Amino acid sequence: MATSMAATIAASMPISQAPAAAAQTTYETIPPSMSKVIDIEAEIPITTVQLDALVVSKIVKHGSEVQNASPALGLLIGIDFDGTLEISNSFPLPNVSDDDEKSNKSLARYQASMLRALKEVQADDAIVGFYQSNSLGAFFKQSLLELQAIHQEKIRQGGIVIVHDVIQASHGNPSFHAFRLTKTFLQAFRAGKFNTQGLVEHNLTFSSIVEEIPVRIRTNPLAGAFLSTLTTPAPISSSSLSSSSHVTKSSSGTLPPAFSSLDLDARSLTANLSSVLDALDDYKTEEGNLAYLQRQIAREKLKAEQHIQRRREENALRVSQGLAPLPEDDVSRLFKIPPEPSRLESTLLLGQIDAYSKSLAHGASVNLVRTYSANGGNSACA
Incomplete structure (x- = not known):
């Protein structure tokens, strides 16, 4: 944006107005117990x-x-x-x-x-x-x-x-x-x-x-009651119990086993790694653009310095001949030296790389623990 x-x-936002002067508006005294809580200013x-x-x-x-x-x-x-x-x-x-x-x-x-x-x-x-x-x-x-x-x-x-x-x-x-x-x-x-x-x-x-x-x-x-309807399994009616002979009393009140905590989620790690590489490419491109602009600025400054040096030598010769020296303040008119570019974007790209890297390290460590758990379970079964 x-x-x-x-x-x-x-x-379009309403501007927060300052409180009116005491001479025009009178306020009731704030109780001492609330004076540290009510923060008017x-x-x-x-x-x-x-x-x-x-x-x-x-x-x-x-x-x-x-x-x-x-x-x-x-x-x-x-x-x-x-x-x-x-x-x-x-x-x-x-x-x-x-x-x-x-x-x-x-x-x-x-x-x-x-x-x-x-x-x-x-x-x-x-x-x-x-x-x-x-x-x-x-x-x-x-x-x-x-x-x-x-x-x-x-x-x-x-x-x-x-x-x-x-x-x-x-x-x-x-x-x-x-x-x-x-x-x-x-x-x-x-x-x-x-x-x-x-x-x-x-x-x-x-x-x-x-x-x-x-x-x-x-x-x-109210929010807790709503969430409980989403997480609590629906009770099984008596008619369904009578019609399903394979459902026992011991299994009707238990939740089925879930193995989602052992999911390695390789797609998330792949996407995270791709984000790190994309951010590194963007940072390299931004640094290349900054280096190009820096070289342009250095060339213009060198031209200006050479012009000043030639003008000073010419003025020294003119003074020795009894002539008036030429002005030296026309450098800014002859040479348009661009300002130094902003480094905010490259700084923000470094922040993105750091955030992606931390997220990748966290996801890799969690998946490493899951891998050890899966291998432990396989060895136990063997």
């Missing part, structure tokens, strides 16, 4: 993110529907309370394939209408961040960082992003992580300096772009 769409989404930092079970189910559903297309993207609704960001609702954003002005405006209208509908039913309508699906833990995307950085000034507490791994969810292991941008990255983003000097000045690497916040999931009795 490009910067223009991120800017359009950010512009958003001074208590967020230390925990709490996801409601409804939000988890919505994100998982949205991610499973678009996992073969572009990543699922949506907004999070909630409130921060005593250092905990309580996310009570969410809604998905439509997938905009064309990054034109008409599509961005329609996306902004959709977002505004959803917030207005939530406000009409007296539900939470404060945007606290957004979520995005990913695969194998690789969420380092430039569009994701730009979207969160633009929302930084409009969302209370700066906003967070919930990353959901659809590959883990397909294996029955939903994975949710909460991240927020670090202060060093925001300083570099505002300055617009992601060249080599900017990365060194801000001590910025792929590991210092975002910081992770602990996540916990809050369930309720």
Whole structure:
């Protein structure tokens, strides 16, 4: 998602207004027991993110529907309370394939209408961040960082992003992580300096772009009752027991054996390894482009330095002849030295390689244990 769409989404958000002056508005005294909990000025930092079970189910559903297309993207609704960001609702954003002005405006209208509908039913309508699906833990995307950085000034507490791994969810292991941008990255983003000097000045690497916040999931009795209907086997009626002579009382209440935990899942490892190789190829291509631009800059600088050297020699000769020296400030007009390219994309690709590698190491270690278990079972049978 490009910067223009991120800017359009950010512009449609309600701007958090500062509290009015004390001379115009009077407030009731906050009880001492609640003075440390009610954070009007958003001074208590967020230390925990709490996801409601409804939000988890919505994100998982949205991610499973678009996992073969572009990543699922949506907004999070909630409130921060005593250092905990309580996310009570969410809604998905439509997938905009064309990054034109008409599509961005329609996306902004959709977002505004959803917030207005939530406000009409007296539900939470404060945007606290957004979520995005990913695969194998690789969420380092430039569009994701730009979207969160633009929302930084409009969302209370700066906003967070919930990353959901659809590959883990397909294996029955939903994975949710909460991240927020670090202060060093925001300083570099505002300055617009992601060249080599900017990365060194801000001590910025792929590991210092975002910081992770602990996540916990809050369930309720209704969600637990619904999940129990999905996991608990249906009781066998007495008529079926009488008609099926092979079903005994001892086996009617037990679950059939499952061997899914011993599945080596070679396809997942193959896909993970392919992702690592693709990320390495992308990084090599990006580094080749940067090297080409660096050579162009070096050639232009060399031409400019040679021109200055010749001009100085010519001016020395003119001065010795009693003539006025020629100006030396026309170098910028004669030679257009391009600025140093941004290294943000290559830094993010390193983060993707690191995420893919960690996921590959975890999957390989689990499959190694399963292989030993399978071999142990075969030797015991032998």
